[in-house]
Amino acid sequence: MRPIEGRLAQLMARGSVVAIGLLAIGIGLMVARGISPLDVAPSLDPGRLVADLAALHPAGYLWLGAIAILGLPIARLGLSVVVFAGSGERRSAIVGLATLAVIFVGVVVGLAGRG
Amino acid sequence: MLAGGFAAGAFGSLLGLGGGVLIVPMLTLGFDLPLREAFGVSLACVVATSAAAAATYLERRVADLRLAMRLELFTATGAVAGGLLAFALDEGLLAGLFALVLVYVAATMVRGAVGPAAREATPEATSPPTKPRSLPLGAAGSTFGGVVSGLLGIGGGVIIVPLVHLGLGLPLRVATATSTLMVAVTAAASGIVYLVRGGIDPYVLGPTAVGVFVGAVLGSRSAERIDLRILRLLFIAVLVYTAAQMVRRAIAPT
Numbered sequence: 001m002r003p004i005e006g007r008l009a010q011l012m013a014r015g016s017v018v019a020i021g022l023l024a025i026g027i028g029l030m031v032a033r034g035i036s037p038l039d040v041a042p043s044l045d046p047g048r049l050v051a052d053l054a055a056l057h058p059a060g061y062l063w064l065g066a067i068a069i070l071g072l073p074i075a076r077l078g079l080s081v082v083v084f085a086g087s088g089e090r091r092s093a094i095v096g097l098a099t100l101a102v103i104f105v106g107v108v109v110g111l112a113g114r115g
Numbered sequence: 116m117l118a119g120g121f122a123a124g125a126f127g128s129l130l131g132l133g134g135g136v137l138i139v140p141m142l143t144l145g146f147d148l149p150l151r152e153a154f155g156v157s158l159a160c161v162v163a164t165s166a167a168a169a170a171t172y173l174e175r176r177v178a179d180l181r182l183a184m185r186l187e188l189f190t191a192t193g194a195v196a197g198g199l200l201a202f203a204l205d206e207g208l209l210a211g212l213f214a215l216v217l218v219y220v221a222a223t224m225v226r227g228a229v230g231p232a233a234r235e236a237t238p239e240a241t242s243p244p245t246k247p248r249s250l251p252l253g254a255a256g257s258t259f260g261g262v263v264s265g266l267l268g269i270g271g272g273v274i275i276v277p278l279v280h281l282g283l284g285l286p287l288r289v290a291t292a293t294s295t296l297m298v299a300v301t302a303a304a305s306g307i308v309y310l311v312r313g314g315i316d317p318y319v320l321g322p323t324a325v326g327v328f329v330g331a332v333l334g335s336r337s338a339e340r341i342d343l344r345i346l347r348l349l350f351i352a353v354l355v356y357t358a359a360q361m362v363r364r365a366i367a368p369t
Contacts, residue, residue: 005173005180012170012299016163020328023321027117030318037116041318044310062317069159069324070306072166073299079182092181099188103304106195109236110311113202 006081008060008076022065027056074103116319119145120326124164126335127327128301129341130350134160134327135269135302136220140357143364148319150206150213150364154268155309156320158302161270165299167328169292178292179285185250186257186279187297190271191304193261198308201266211365213267217358220273221351252282257297265305270298278359 030037031089042048042059044066052060077096084093123137135157142153172178201209254277262284264271272294309315 003176005176005178008180009170009173012166012173016170016328018169020325022164023325026317026321027325030321035318037322039318041316043313044317058321059317062321065324066159066310066315066317066320069163069166070310071302073162073303074307076166076169077184077187077300080180092184095188098189099184099300102188102191102195103307106191106198106304106308107311109195109199110152110308113199114140114312 019065019068026058026062034103117322117326120323121330123328125334128331139268144360150209155314157268158306160324161302163324163328164331165295169296169299172292178234178296183293183296187300188257189254189257190261190301193258194265194301194305197262197265198305207365210361211232214358214361217354221354224351260299270302272298
């Protein structure tokens with residue numbers, strides 16, 4: 001089995017290319033539809049994401065790219081926890097899990113304080 | 116915006132800086148975006164570039180993954196707090212604090228600590244992680260770095276690299292690589308707060324992030340062929356000018 005560093009490196013490298021690729025598609029669609037970066041963008045609505053992607057709406061690809069970018073380090077943490085737990089490094093796994101919990105609390109408190 | 120992002124990414128990677136100190140002024144002073152929106156976009160851009168750089172550091176086993184994970188608990192906590200605080204504070208105050216960070220970065224560059232550090236830190240060979248000196252100091256410094264990152268939309272490397280290198284006693288190359296790993300998680304932790312609070316505009320993020328990413332990749336490949344002394348001096352002048360503009364914005368917010 002590959003060392004954990006190699007597996008995490010692969011996740012980060014491929015993930016960042018996918019995320020930037022989604023944003024690049026979004027830019028292409030913005031240009032095609034004549035949308036300026038300074039136009040008012042639709043807010044993030046997870047329920048509308050699939051429909052926007054299917055309709056080739058730039059906001060769908062841009063939001064998915066944004067989520068992919070911000071989710072990448074969190075996926076790295078998640079994979080670290082799984083690998084460390086599986087290899088008996090309980091301390092590192094617990095620390096990673098605690099960091100994920102902090103981020104989750106940030107999401108919950110952020111959503112609660114939303115206007 | 117694509118070109119501005121490209122320039123920020125290229126200059127950032129040439130001078131060993133994360134993109135945040137460049138992206139925020141570019142968006143606020145260049146495109147008149149509200150500060151908090153610029154912070155949110157900047158954080159996402161920082162994640163994109165640091166995640167890609169972290170992949171290289173991990174592959175070459177230069178970064179200390181276990182130390183990074185321990186300190187990330189504190190940077191993430193600080194970043195979430197900083198991100199939430201940014202939505203509670205006055206925009207003028209945020210602009211003033213950002214100007215202070217710019218002056219700090221300019222002063223660090225004058226001492227020649229940032230540029231050469233980044234060059235020296237280029238991962239060329241495998242080096243084993245070393246034992247950190249003081250973890251309580253690391254925890255306190257990481258929390259502070261996280262708060263600054265979340266509050267001002269920067270990666271926090273300007274605080275974390277000296278902390279890990281000088282405070283914890285790790286070699287500069289390992290400190291820079293470990294910091295890059297931490298910056299990705301730190302910026303993501305606060306970036307998600309900005310995302311759920313409506314502080315990220317996808318139409319701004321797209322061109323900026325793609326520009327920064329491409330600029331950072333090309334910048335890192337050109338580093339050996341460019342005289343960084345002149346670039347660094349020019350950049351210090353730009354930072355000081357930008358700090359003055361931020362102070363003006365702090366006094367009379369738009």
